[in-house]
Amino acid sequence: MKTTVRWTDGVSFEAETGSGHRVTMDGAPEMGGRNLGGRPIEMLLVGLGGCTAFDVVHILKRGRHDVTGCEVAIDAERAPTEPKVFTHIKLHFTVSGRGLSDDAVKRAVDLSRDKYCSASIMFAQVAKMEHSFEVREG
Template identity: 30%
Template sequence: MIFKMKENGFETKFEYGTIQISGNEQYGFRPYQLMVSSIAVCGGGVLRKILEKQRMKVTDMTVEADVTRDPEAANKITKIHLHYTISGEGLIEDKLEKAMVLAQKNCPMAQTVIDSIELTESFKIGYVKG
């Protein structure tokens, strides 16, 4: 990856487009937003794959990230709580709980930060068919 300095931040290009990154959200995504996004989307993607392998069909998933930062330590991220709302067919609460643990263990982004950021998760089942 190559990040090119611009007047108000940096820019990088990928196959699907260009990302503007800046400490000022008027000019692009803030670095902490990209970090949290990576963790949330990685976890959600791995969770979806696990549920589908367990024959639970996921028709919709929303991941809400609640972020805690420490203003006295360079505003570093200290905690991320991910709350999943999952809709689908054949969703079983006990299996979902176990799948979440497995997903966190298999999400590269979560495993990258697990020793420096407290990462917690919860879920609720949305509309269920069958």
């Protein structure tokens, strides 16, 4: 797996993934950024959310559950001093579907957390991780 990150100007960077997609990142205005993209540290949480949501949807669909939506709200805390690593990450899943049971969603979240989501498993090495979920009909 490869990614290339190129400095564009100021404190803006463009990343090109190995699959050919581009992402713009920019620093905060107080650091000279122009707010043209997410902060690089935010991208770590974006990757975490995408990785685990992908797993949850995939697991539910593979189990023939009628899932129609999945959202992950992530709230992360960082250490107060450098390096400001993540210390506590809370993930809250809102999963929608027709006839979805709490047990099925819990199983999918647990499997993602414990077995499939590489990002979640890596973050758990350095931060306290909390997972919660709710199921909505529809």
